[in-house]
Amino acid sequence: MNDIKSKIMRITKYTGFIIGLLLFMTGAKAQFVLPALPYSFDALVPHIDSVTMRIHYNNHHKAYVNNLNTAINRHPELKNRSLEDLLFGIAQVPDDIRTAVRNNGGGHFNHSFFWMLLSPKKTKPSSKLEEAIVSRFGSMDNFKTEFQKTAMSRFGSGWVWLTVSAGKLKIMSTPNQDNPVMGDAPEKGAPILALDVWEHAYYLNYQSNREAYVKAFWNIVNWDKVSDLYKSYK
Numbered sequence: 620m621n622d623i624k625s626k627i628m629r630i631t632k633y634t635g636f637i638i639g640l641l642l643f644m645t646g647a648k649a650q651f652v653l654p655a656l657p658y659s660f661d662a663l664v665p666h667i668d669s670v671t672m673r674i675h676y677n678n679h680h681k682a683y684v685n686n687l688n689t690a691i692n693r694h695p696e697l698k699n700r701s702l703e704d705l706l707f708g709i710a711q712v713p714d715d716i717r718t719a720v721r722n723n724g725g726g727h728f729n730h731s732f733f734w735m736l737l738s739p740k741k742t743k744p745s746s747k748l749e750e751a752i753v754s755r756f757g758s759m760d761n762f763k764t765e766f767q768k769t770a771m772s773r774f775g776s777g778w779v780w781l782t783v784s785a786g787k788l789k790i791m792s793t794p795n796q797d798n799p800v801m802g803d804a805p806e807k808g809a810p811i812l813a814l815d816v817w818e819h820a821y822y823l824n825y826q827s828n829r830e831a832y833v834k835a836f837w838n839i840v841n842w843d844k845v846s847d848l849y850k851s852y853k
């Protein structure tokens with residue numbers, strides 16, 4: 620686990636996708652900040668509509684950041700802790716804010732990760748990643764089918780992940796805003812791909828048709844980023 624943790628810490632610094640370390644001198648202002656989206660709200664149309672994208676980012680993700688800061692402000696001793704550290708050590712977070720940090724810290728981490736895994740540009744997996752996927756799942760199509768099945772079987776809200784653990788690829792799902800890097804996750808791993816299957820991610824465009832949303836996801840996966848992450852974890 621420490622190996623996964625150190626790799627994730629290195630990669631998050633390398634990619635800069637987690638920006639939430641703005642510690643103000645007074646300690647009274649926001650510690651974590653909403654990272655900039657790497658594309659415009661309408662960049663992923665028709666697969667993700669611009670209204671969903673705007674609400675998802677400006678309302679949902681921003682709320683996770685604000686609520687996380689509110690929780691951390693109640694424990695100033697945590698203000699110099701990184702988001703990754705808080706999630707790895709979730710069991711040691713004080714009782715009175717642990718659920719808030721789990722839900723909102725998880726929400727901040729998961730969405731920051733998700734945004735960078737999407738792209739309007741057509742990309743494809745590196746040959747090394749494709750080889751690993753084919754070796755593990757039989758074919759790219761089989762992999763997508765397994766990923767979709769996992770997405771469809773998540774009851775209620777949650778996430779689907781492709782992770783690397785002990786050098787092996789694995790598809791897994793977490794409820795709510797949990798993720799496989801949380802210290803108390805039943806299945807741990809270093810994530811390289813994620814899909815948000817909360818209804819807020821797709822309901823305006825797809826209504827209750829989660830399957831259509833999951834299938835559309837393959838058109839906007841940023842395989843360049845997924846491949847970089849895979850290379851970093853190998």
Ligand SMILES: [Fe+2]
Nearest residue numbers: 679815817820
């Ligand atoms: Fe979301």
